[in-house]
Amino acid sequence: MKRILIVVVLSMLVCSTGLAQQTTNDTPATKEDVQKYLDAVHSHDMMKQMMAAMSGPMHKMVHDQFVKNQDKLPADFEAHMNTMLDEMLQGSPWDQVEEAMMPVYQKHFTKNELEALTAFYSSPIGQKVLREMPALMAESMEVTMPLMQEHMKTVMDRLQQRLADALKESQSSKPRPALKN
Numbered sequence: 001m002k003r004i005l006i007v008v009v010l011s012m013l014v015c016s017t018g019l020a021q022q023t024t025n026d027t028p029a030t031k032e033d034v035q036k037y038l039d040a041v042h043s044h045d046m047m048k049q050m051m052a053a054m055s056g057p058m059h060k061m062v063h064d065q066f067v068k069n070q071d072k073l074p075a076d077f078e079a080h081m082n083t084m085l086d087e088m089l090q091g092s093p094w095d096q097v098e099e100a101m102m103p104v105y106q107k108h109f110t111k112n113e114l115e116a117l118t119a120f121y122s123s124p125i126g127q128k129v130l131r132e133m134p135a136l137m138a139e140s141m142e143v144t145m146p147l148m149q150e151h152m153k154t155v156m157d158r159l160q161q162r163l164a165d166a167l168k169e170s171q172s173s174k175p176r177p178a179l180k181n
Contacts, residue, residue, distance in 0.1 A: 027111040034105040037114045040121040041130055044094050051089045053138035057145055058085055 038044075059082050066078040074080075105114070120126045 025110060025112055029106045029109050029111045029114045031102050031106070033111050033114040033118075034102050034109075037105065037109075037118045037121070038098060038101075040118045040126075043098055046130060046133065047092070047094050047097065049134040050137050051092065053134040054141055055086065055089060056138060057141040060142070061145060061149075 062078060062081045062085065066073060066081075070077075109117070121130060
C-alpha cells in the first residue's frame with residue numbers, strides 16, 4: 001500500500017511540475033523574448049540597411065524636384081538637400097527606436113508567437129528574407145514613388161480647385177457695397 005501511495009504521489013508531482021512549466025498560447029511576451037526576436041532579425045543592422053536602400057529613391061525624388069524647378073532654385077540646392085537627407089538618415093536614434101518598439105511587440109505578440117518568429121528568422125529561408133528585404137524595399141519605393149507622386153499631385157490639384165471654388169462662392173454670396181453717386 002505504501003508503495004502504491006508513493007508511486008501515486010510521485011506521479012502527481014511529476015505531472016504537476018510538467019503542467020507548471022508549460023506556457024499557454026496567450027502567455028505575454030517578455031522584453032527578453034522581444035530582444036531575442038530583434039536579434040534574430042538583426043533589427044539594428046536591418047534598419048540601417050533599409051535607410052541606405054531608401055536613400056537612392058529619395059535622392060532621385062530630390063533630383064526630379066530640382067530638375068523641375070532648377071530655374072527657381074540655387075545651383076547647389078540638390079547637393080545641399082542630399083547632404084541634409086543623408087545626415088538625417090544616418091543620425092537616426094536606432095537604439096532608442098528599438099527600445100521604444102519593445103512594448104509594441106509585447107502588445108501584439110505572445111511568447112509562443114515570438115519564439116516561432118525567432119525560429120523562422122533564424123532559419124536559412126528567414127535569413128534570406130532578411131538579406132533581400134533592403135533591396136525589396138528600395139525597388140518597391142522606386143516603382144511606387146512615381147505612382148504616389150502622381151496621386152499626390154491629383155489630390156493637391158483637387159484640393160486647390162475646391163479651395164478656389166469655395167473662395168469664389170464665398171465672394172459671390174457676400175453682399176456687395178452700394179455704389180455712391
